[in-house]
Structures are given as C-alpha cells and as structure tokens.
Amino acid sequence: MNLAGRRIEIHGVVQGVGFRPWVYRLARQNGISGRVSNGSEGVTIEAYGGEEELDSFLQGLQANPPPAARIRELRWEPIVSEPAPAEFEIVESRAGGERRVSIPADLATCNDCLEEMFDPGDRRFRYAFTNCTNCGPRFTIARDVPYDRPATTMAPFRMCAACQSEYDSPLDRRFHAQPNACPECGPRLRALTGAGEELFGTDPMSHAVRILRRGGIVAVKGIGGFHLACDATSEKAVARLRFRKMREEKPFAVMVRDLEAAEAIAVLGDAERRLLSSVERPIVLAPRRDDSGLAEGIAPRNPLVGVFLPYSPIHHLLLRDGGIPLVMTSGNRSDEPIAYRNSDALERLHGIADLFLTHDREIESPSDDSVARVIAGRPVILRRSRGWVPRGIPAPRRFEHPVLACGGHLKNTFCIGVGDTLYLGPHIGDLEGVETVRSFEEAIRRAEQFLQVCPEIVAHDLHPEYASTLYALERPEAVRIGVQHHHAHVASAMAEHRLEGPVLGVAYDGTGFGTDGTSWGGELLLCESDGFERLATFRPIPLAGGDAAMREVWRIAMALLDDAFNGHPPLDVFPVFAALPRKRVDLVREITRRRIQSPLARGIGRYFDALGSLFLSRPVSRYEGQVALEWNMAVDPGESGAYQFAISAEEGLPTVDLRPLVRDATADFRAGDSPGRIAARFHRTLAHATNSLVRTAAERLGPLPVVLTGGCFQNALLAELVVADLGRDFSVYLHGDVPPGDGGLALGQALVAAAVARRSEGDA
Numbered sequence: 001m002n003l004a005g006r007r008i009e010i011h012g013v014v015q016g017v018g019f020r021p022w023v024y025r026l027a028r029q030n031g032i033s034g035r036v037s038n039g040s041e042g043v044t045i046e047a048y049g050g051e052e053e054l055d056s057f058l059q060g061l062q063a064n065p066p067p068a069a070r071i072r073e074l075r076w077e078p079i080v081s082e083p084a085p086a087e088f089e090i091v092e093s094r095a096g097g098e099r100r101v102s103i104p105a106d107l108a109t110c111n112d113c114l115e116e117m118f119d120p121g122d123r124r125f126r127y128a129f130t131n132c133t134n135c136g137p138r139f140t141i142a143r144d145v146p147y148d149r150p151a152t153t154m155a156p157f158r159m160c161a162a163c164q165s166e167y168d169s170p171l172d173r174r175f176h177a178q179p180n181a182c183p184e185c186g187p188r189l190r191a192l193t194g195a196g197e198e199l200f201g202t203d204p205m206s207h208a209v210r211i212l213r214r215g216g217i218v219a220v221k222g223i224g225g226f227h228l229a230c231d232a233t234s235e236k237a238v239a240r241l242r243f244r245k246m247r248e249e250k251p252f253a254v255m256v257r258d259l260e261a262a263e264a265i266a267v268l269g270d271a272e273r274r275l276l277s278s279v280e281r282p283i284v285l286a287p288r289r290d291d292s293g294l295a296e297g298i299a300p301r302n303p304l305v306g307v308f309l310p311y312s313p314i315h316h317l318l319l320r321d322g323g324i325p326l327v328m329t330s331g332n333r334s335d336e337p338i339a340y341r342n343s344d345a346l347e348r349l350h351g352i353a354d355l356f357l358t359h360d361r362e363i364e365s366p367s368d369d370s371v372a373r374v375i376a377g378r379p380v381i382l383r384r385s386r387g388w389v390p391r392g393i394p395a396p397r398r399f400e401h402p403v404l405a406c407g408g409h410l411k412n413t414f415c416i417g418v419g420d421t422l423y424l425g426p427h428i429g430d431l432e433g434v435e436t437v438r439s440f441e442e443a444i445r446r447a448e449q450f451l452q453v454c455p456e457i458v459a460h461d462l463h464p465e466y467a468s469t470l471y472a473l474e475r476p477e478a479v480r481i482g483v484q485h486h487h488a489h490v491a492s493a494m495a496e497h498r499l500e501g502p503v504l505g506v507a508y509d510g511t512g513f514g515t516d517g518t519s520w521g522g523e524l525l526l527c528e529s530d531g532f533e534r535l536a537t538f539r540p541i542p543l544a545g546g547d548a549a550m551r552e553v554w555r556i557a558m559a560l561l562d563d564a565f566n567g568h569p570p571l572d573v574f575p576v577f578a579a580l581p582r583k584r585v586d587l588v589r590e591i592t593r594r595r596i597q598s599p600l601a602r603g604i605g606r607y608f609d610a611l612g613s614l615f616l617s618r619p620v621s622r623y624e625g626q627v628a629l630e631w632n633m634a635v636d637p638g639e640s641g642a643y644q645f646a647i648s649a650e651e652g653l654p655t656v657d658l659r660p661l662v663r664d665a666t667a668d669f670r671a672g673d674s675p676g677r678i679a680a681r682f683h684r685t686l687a688h689a690t691n692s693l694v695r696t697a698a699e700r701l702g703p704l705p706v707v708l709t710g711g712c713f714q715n716a717l718l719a720e721l722v723v724a725d726l727g728r729d730f731s732v733y734l735h736g737d738v739p740p741g742d743g744g745l746a747l748g749q750a751l752v753a754a755a756v757a758r759r760s761e762g763d764a
Helices: 019-029 051-063 111-117 161-168 204-213 235-245 259-265 270-277 313-322 342-348 434-451 467-473 485-496 554-564 582-593 604-616 626-633 659-670 675-701 716-726 742-763
Strands: 004-013 033-039 042-049 070-078 088-090 189-193 218-221 226-231 253-255 283-287 304-308 326-330 355-359 371-375 378-383 403-405 415-418 421-424 457-461 479-483 503-513 519-528 531-538 646-650 653-657 706-709
Touching: 004 051, 019 033, 019 042, 019 051, 019 088, 042 051, 051 070, 111 313, 189 204, 204 218, 204 226, 204 313, 204 355, 218 313, 218 342, 226 235, 235 326, 259 270, 259 304, 270 283, 270 371, 270 378, 313 326, 313 355, 342 355, 371 716, 403 742, 415 434, 415 742, 421 742, 434 467, 457 467, 457 742, 467 479, 479 485, 479 742, 485 503, 485 519, 485 531, 485 706, 485 742, 503 604, 503 675, 519 604, 519 675, 531 675, 554 582, 554 604, 554 659, 604 626, 604 659, 604 675, 626 675, 646 675, 653 675, 659 675, 675 716, 706 716
Parallel strands: 033 088, 218 355, 253 304, 283 371, 403 457, 457 479, 503 706, 531 653
Antiparallel strands: 004 042, 004 070, 033 042, 189 355, 218 226, 226 326, 253 326, 283 304, 371 378, 403 415, 415 421, 503 519, 519 531, 646 653
16 A cells, blocks of 8 residues: 655654654554664654644654653655555664664653652662663663664663563563663672671661661762762761862862752752752752851861762662761762773762762763752753763764864863764863773763764864873874963853854853963853954953962962052952961062062953952862852842942953952951952952943944853853843853853864864855
C-alpha cells in the first residue's frame, strides 16, 4: 500500500531521554507506520500515513516531548513514493554524518524511580542505581555516540531477564534506558575504610551513615565524581573537613533531603524553588536563615548558603537514612581536580576521608556540580557543569571550520564550535597545578572524540602565561587566534542571546590582559563578533607585588588611598592597617610609588577588594573574590544614596575616576557611618557611573543593545541596579545559561575566532 511519507530529522537533546519510545507511542496513537532511529546527528523518523494523520503526528512531536528532551530543530521532507511498512518500529542506531553530541546531561532521579526505591515490595527497594529513561547518569558514563549501552560504562553489566524485558519493551519507561539495572545484575555499593579495606557484614550505606553521625568524613562516589561529606550542623566536623581538605574559608555546599528541608535553611523564592527541583539539580545560592542550624564554618562571614537537593539514588539514601543536612563538597584537595576513579580517590583522598562509599560503575567523564543564582528575577548559571554539559548552545552562525576555544586560567572551561552548535565543556577549575592542567587536556580529548572533530582553529586568551594559552600555542596543526579577554566576555553574551552586533558591552571583572599593557576589567566596549572598540574604562590601581595583592588585599586598599589623597593617605582612620607591621606597610607603599612590580589594574573587582579591605578591616582574601563578596553582602538595603565620581579623559579615553568616592567614604567612616551604608552608596555609584558611560556612548552611536558581562555581574545587587538605571531606555541583556564569569569565556572566544577567520578569508 502506498501512503504519503515524510522523513523527519530532529536535532537537540533527543537521545537517552526516552525519545524513541515516546515517538513510537505517538505514532501508534496517530495511525502512523514507519520507523525511528538514533544517529550521530540526532533522531530520524520515516513516517507513513494519510496527510491529516501525518500533520497531527508532526504537531504532537513538537507539542509535548519527554521532560528531559530539548528539541532544537525539527525539519522534514517528503519521501518519494515507496511501499509503506505495515507497522511502526524502533530500529538500531545509525552512525555516520556530521557528529553532534546529542547525549543528554545527567538527570536527577525521577519521582517514579524514587517510589520504587522506597517501596519494600519493589525489586529495586533501596537499590542505589535505580534509573529509567527519565533520569540517571548519561554524559558521565558515555564513551561514544550514538548513545547506546555498549558505548557506556554500563557495558560490563549484562542485564538480567527482568531488566532486559523492560529494556526491550517500547511501552515500558525503561525502554532503551542504557544504565538500566537492578540488584541482581547491576552495579553494587561498597564501603571501604580510609585505608581502602572493604567492610562486610551489613549494608554499605549503614557504615557511611554511622560515620557521618559520629562527625566523620565520608568520600561518596556519585554520578560525576566523588564528594566529601560530613554533618553540616557540626562545627567540629566542618572544621575537621576544612583542615584535612586544606580549604581555609571558601564556602561549602549543603545537600538536604527535600524542598521542605531547603526552606528550613535558606530563604527561597519561586525561582529558587524551580531551580532546586529542576532535572539539572544545581547548587543554588540563597540567603541563609538565621535559625538554619548549620555550622557557622559552612560559610564564614557569608550570609548566603549554597543548597542543593539529592540527584542520585545514593544521595537520597544517605539523606533519608542520616536525617541530617550534609556538606557535599568536591572530592579533592584545594587546587586539584575532582577525583572520579576509585583508585585515584583512595590515593588522593587518603587522610581526608574516614570511609569511602564507592561502587563499580565507572565514571568516564568527570563533572562537578553546577552552581546557579537568581539575579534580576531570572536564573543565572555561575558554574556550568553537571546537569547542563554536554547540552549544545545554538551558534548565531554556522562554523565553517571547527574551533577549539581554550578558555581562561581561572574557573576554566573550554568550548568546541562545530556545525551550528557550541559545546561548552564541564567546569575544570583554576589551572594552577599539573593535575588540573592534565584534567583540562583529557577533557578536551574526550570532547574531540565525541564529536570526531579535529579543530582547525584554536582560540586563546591574550595572556601569554595562562596554562590554557600555552596549551593552545602547542597545537601547531591549527590556526591560532588570540582573543582579548573582555571582548570574549561580551561575545559570550552575544552568542547566548543571538545578537549579531554591534552591541555596547559592559565588561566588569577582576582582571583580563589588555591590549595596552595594563590589566583591564572596568570596560565599556563597542563589540561585533570580529572586533571591538574600547569606549571607556576606569582609573587604574597599582597592584603592589602583582599577584600577591590579590590575596593581601590591604595592598590594593593602600594604593587606592594613596592615589585618592595625593600621597598622604589617612591610614590611621582604618583599623586594617593597625594590625600590620608599619615597616611592611611603608615598604609596600614605596614599591607602589616607584611602580616596582606594581602593574596597573582597572578591574572593578579590585575596587571591591580595596573598599572591602578598608571598611570591613579585611587584610587578606582567603579565596578568590572573598573580600569582594563580603563587601557586596555588607550592603545596608535601606540606604539609597550615592557618592560623587568624575569622568576624565586619559589618553583620549573617557575614564571613570572614583577618587571622590574614596575621599567621601573615608570622611563618612571617620564620622562613624556604618560600612553597610557606605557599601550601598558604593554600589549605587558604580551603577550611576555605568549609566553615564552607556548614555554618552549612545548619544554618538545610537541606542544599541547593552550586554552586562564579567564576574562582577554575578553580584545580584550591582546587576539589578544597572538594569534599573538602563532598562527604561535600552535593551539590556544579562547572562542566563552561560556563566558571566570566566566559566563562559571560551564560548565567546570561539565566536570571535570564527568571525576573525571568516574576515581574514574574505580579505585574502
């Protein structure tokens, strides 16, 4: 029988999410025959039926796909008349064609699986690896595409008859769930002592719970790597973890049993609740309740708490059995990559963990937890990793040559641009040590393997000493293109919002290598994909001792005072200097004045460091951005004033001069004004200065779109104040799915490098 036929191509996240069985059921409902298959590019459907039935089928495909699916593109063409099959069937995956990573990100355990896990009559009762097509590990267990069981780390586990029956049935929710397993045939938990000896005789989970309740530390192997867990309500347990992990004051994330438990420790709005409950399950930053019961050592001097919900069966069992909130921090020592292999964890976490709760399902691609915060009423991803990777981001324009962008030095991620998609890699971290750099290189190799791509263009930051830059320069087979740091930041926001340019880019962060030999970070740029013009900046601050000033922030504070008071800084006003040896202060002042090892920095983040140091009496930052964050958190919400600032011309470039602010704030402090009120005025002054710069530029260039980017726009108050000032007259864009900080840098590098290459080829 000859019927009308349509070949339907669907691209996006459409593998490993129950897409084919859903298509199968939809086809049967509409009386469609044909077939559906996975390929390296996505899903292909060959559908046969009457025109009315085919139209209904197409509408259904777009109306209500499976929860974890993301349809990015659906197109169809008629099939030349041929005999139609009698039924609709699901066929084996196909290889070939342009490779696309259509593997979904790892998905939080669904409610159906949770019900089975805690049903004593179910065969998966308390099984720590329960999953279905709607949940479970995906990217972290995948070894290749198409995403089928033989190409995952589940390949060694042969399904029992019951699991195989589920896997083979198109009407079962475990149809082609690649990690499908049960206690009879799947992975198993093990409890090991800190010395690596296995504990027998009882459920491994009970060993872990016993250690946690006694104030011990447990290394827990999850989906993307190991966590280090301890009782989040115990000051002693948290202090012990900090000492062993060598993590001075950087906040720990806290995992709680459910949304009700999250409400008990954090102030949540509707947007935060949706983020916490999403299939991505990020760590969500929210104000900590005064009566949270959490140990103060969780986040010293920080009113925010990073809270998240269980996303794997192991976590659910731990939280239910333990009955206490748990610190769940990355399984590593400070400045190292996350441990994800059993042998590696036993070696690297020896001496930190009192017990290892591990299992025999291998992790192929490590993936740290993602972090998000609600800013200006919408979710913003601050660290994009588990739950989002390897979800592609549509490119504004097709890549004519595959591009690898190597990212920055801090909070590193890389990006591969191929075809019409940008793929941001998982969070790697700061490229400070050999192990982290090796992790960065291995992650790039895995991504190139998934995509079967050999980049023809390699993009990198202009800083010559970044480990990511050095890596890029060692790839001689590709054209290498350097991209200015803040141009890349703006371009990442352009890519996310599909803005072709030109745009006005407000790029505020701590540091970025500038084209004039100074460190930028307080910039207004006129940007297109292939180039930029610097329109305005901020007055620079000398950093006495270079990188030493990033930690000893009193050095930046002193330099700011010295400049504001023309070499006669009122150091006696500020307690922060009283605790420092006078000879040391005088020596650093002399170094600064003579510009010995004192590079100039224009970053807004350095102003946050300096003022936080002065008015909060913080001489040292224990982790990157600590004092800047504390200065932001100190803001008195009842204060609505602002300080004066000036705009001068420095080498023909409009330059914001905050010396009037420093002098007025010092006078207020001397008169007894609170740091909170001064911090509020500082934030409003920055917003007013930004408003002035943008409006002046718009008078000459017209009302262009404005993008706010860079690490300083992780500061919710600053972002909201700037949006409030500009939003009435301009289209203002904040980040959302792409981090505003250096975690999104590589995306912009890829976009810029491709545009520069196109321009060069056009000029040739």
